[in-house]
Amino acid sequence: MALCGIVFAVTLLTVQVALFSGFSNSTTLPIAESSADVWVCAPEMLYFEGTLPIAYGTVAKIRAIPGVARAEALSLGIARWRSPHDELALGRVIGFDPRGTLFNPGNSNRATVDLLRKPYAFAVDATQLHILDLRAGQSGVIGTLPAHLAYVTRGTQPIVSATFFYTSLETANAYTPSALSFFSPPGSAPPPLEDTDPIMYVLVKAKNPAASAQLAAAIQRSIPHVRALTRAQMLAATRDYWVKRTGIGFILSLIALMGAFVGIVIVGQILYTSINEHFQEYGTLKAIGVNDAYLYGVIALQATCMAVIGYVLSLALTFSIRGIAAERGVDILITPGGALLVLAAALVICIGAGMVAMQRVVRSDPALVFRA
Amino acid sequence: MLDKVAVSVRDLRMTYTSTKPVHALKGVSIDIREGEMLLIMGPSGSGKSTLLSIIGGLLTPTAGSVAVLGSEITRLRRKELARFRLRNFGYVFQGFNLFNAMTGAENVELAYNVRGIRGRRARKASRDLLAQLGLEEHANRPARDLSGGEKQRVAIARALAGDPCAILADEPTSQLDTENGAIVTNILSDLARKRGTTIVITSHDDRIRRGAEHVVQLDDGRL
């Protein structure tokens, strides 16, 4: 019974910490997936999706800079999706070079990624299929153009973002609702990008990845009106945006904090009850003349056992919840750091609550402990 | 028999204030000699447990003094008082207060352990004590499976573990039948006679009178 409550409280905390790490991790998925050392974008860039276009021509200019091993374009656009059954959904088209090596959602193999070289083919995360009202092999419409599902990825969709449609740069450019794509005749392949076409990022592989900061600085010096960030800076900018600038990070930390509070109250209550149940025993020990440290030691040992058992059980529980959440595209991420944090919190909460609950035994005269 | 005073109680007053004030002791004075067995009689609610608790350092009185072997215990701090109890007193309770999940022997060993005697020494000492009280074959049974009389004898063994100068027993026989009550009373009076341990017992049971050499009557907080 007591253990049930502790498992509940610790699970609450574990899930919330894991949700927070899952969320924070999820926001940066597209960046983490890329093997680029440097990200080049518009100076106004706030976070991955919050940026302004730059010209496709920038890619060629960057390739000419010494120290650059590879440079590939990445584009982002809005997609209006219509399913085979005329269900509507709003998403994001992410255009990349399927022949390239710097962006590959879900780390699919070469042959799979090559499927995107076909016009109007796209890949999407498995969790999005029900939103898109779509099954493998089916097709829908993006804007006015056909969209064939080529393959499905796993663990690529940030929970905070609208559905990501991964396509080739050309297809992405055609999907982006500009005047040109509107008039493109049905059935024809989308044209290659021109230097003035909009893209969002240039992904850069450095010849010497250890010197990516210097390369970023060099790129920023030689090309006007762009910002070049190292991978770490790009990750930090996006994570910070979601965790710090939006309410979501605040809400999740608040909920985690509430979880901790609820945990403290529940565990405190449980240990308090348990001490009350054993009042006679503690009173007897006290009457015999054991010192305060002994009493605290007894409760600390009991609390530690409870915390550790509760922790192990709740980790198991969280892992099972994780499976259910993953089907819905919510990542419950149990990082070693997070797991350690929760264990520490469980220990502190249990031992702390035990100490506080023990106060009443320690402070009062043994004779009064008996009568209580 | 020595005539030294073991416990000297002077004008002891106790008022419980947790709810409406209850004057449980209204000025009690008594001397308890070393090695004597004192029996405190009185009806329910007369203040027997209160008096015994204060003498045993389990309760802080409202006023008055208790000197044990010449040291004033009402002025000791919590920590010092705990150490004083550990060194000088053994307690026997009406409800036995054994640790039921432990065996009889383990209950006694615990009393040695908290006094810093551990391992094999504690095991041997506790077995010897239990054997003296005729409990050798019950030593390894969980306390919860023992009869009332056996439990109370284990409790006495536990009280003796610290080789205390005084044993305080609050109604030690009230949950026992006549035969077991007599066994327990005899053990306690033997302790007083043979070991010179000071024994203070409370009871409202007249049958216990026989073993006691010194009987006082407490009525409504006064002797």
Ligand SMILES: Nc1ncnc2c1ncn2[C@@H]1O[C@H](COP(=O)(O)OP(=O)(O)OP(=O)(O)O)[C@@H](O)[C@H]1O
């Ligand atoms: N912790 C307490 N708070 C308030 N009143 C108390 C407390 N302990 C005892 N009393 C009261 O003090 C009086 C004396 O109680 P005490 O337990 O000392 O009597 P007793 O002679 O031991 O009775 P019994 O034979 O029933 O054990 C009683 O009126 C009791 O209700």
Ligand SMILES: [Mg+2]
């Ligand atoms: Mg009483």
